[in-house]
Amino acid sequence: MAASIRSQIARGELKAGDRFPPEDELMEVFGIARTTLREALRILEAEGLVTVLRGRRGGPRVTTPTVEHMTRMFALLLQIEGVALTDVHDALAVVEPPLAGRLAASHTPKALAELTAAIDAAAAAAGVEDDGTAFGEAAAAVHHTLLRNAGNTSLSILGQLLHEVIAQYYRRSGQHATAAERRRAIRSYRKFLGLVTAGDSAAAEEHWNLLMHYPDRRNKQRVDLYS
Known part of the structure; x- marks a missing residue:
């Protein structure tokens, strides 16, 4: 049955x-x-x-399986395999920049509007005086918006799974971006939005690749969502 x-x-x-x-x-x-x-x-x-x-x-x-549901199984497999967070960051850095370029090359008005709204929401969250949770969720939404609208469903799902593993790790660990890191991220998102709007695919991909090379990417902690 x-x-x-x-x-x-x-x-x-x-x-x-x-x-x-x-x-x-x-x-x-x-x-x-x-x-x-x-x-x-x-x-x-x-x-x-x-x-x-x-x-x-x-x-x-x-019902339809959600990214959150699939992430639980994916993260469990990564944890069983002893995968370090830096490995997940590296995989995401392979997936996201080419999709950023694709988005710039062939974005729709709807995709551009969604990306603009996501970045505006992240900018608003950056000013919230909390433990950083609001900005973390809003920043994740920017990445998910890029992935959903880049025109490759398989890579989009893979990217969302990888990103959600990282996001869940930081939710559990309580680590969040500093005020300076939030401001820097918003400036980077705004620049990316301009490149997408201009249709500059190569520059958008290069910029997103630089954005993905943040210091914490070298986090050697192992994926651990089930301890």
Whole structure:
């Protein structure tokens, strides 16, 4: 049953939000016992493909795996393999700059508007007097906006997974950018926005490559999100 439903979701025959029939009907369709049915649903729920709602209007529904959900499994694998954070930074530095160049070469008005809004939000967060959490989340959104709009879905998903591993590490560790680092990041984002607006692909890629070479990239701490 789990394999069949997984395939239907992958083919688009079942879409996010679709409700499953009652248990008795599912048992009859698949010719399985109630315990087997519930175990299959638990497997699909763990994979982020199904959510089981409680209450009168509850029951299993189709969901789409999120980057956050996939990151948990990805980060667990990295931690088991003993991967250092610098390794994740290096991988992201390979993925992001070419996508920055692609974004500059072929951005849409919608992509430019989203990037502008993300940078404006980061600039506003940079002035918030907190422990740096607000700016960290806003800065991550700038990177995610770039990745989503660069025109390569495979690299976008890979980049978002890598970036989310790094972001979750800093959330857990409590390490955040200083006021000076925030101001420097905003200046860099603004310059990048200008290059994208001008359609200067080579300069945008080079600039983002420099942005990715920040001092903390050499962090030798191991990925550790499950201790």
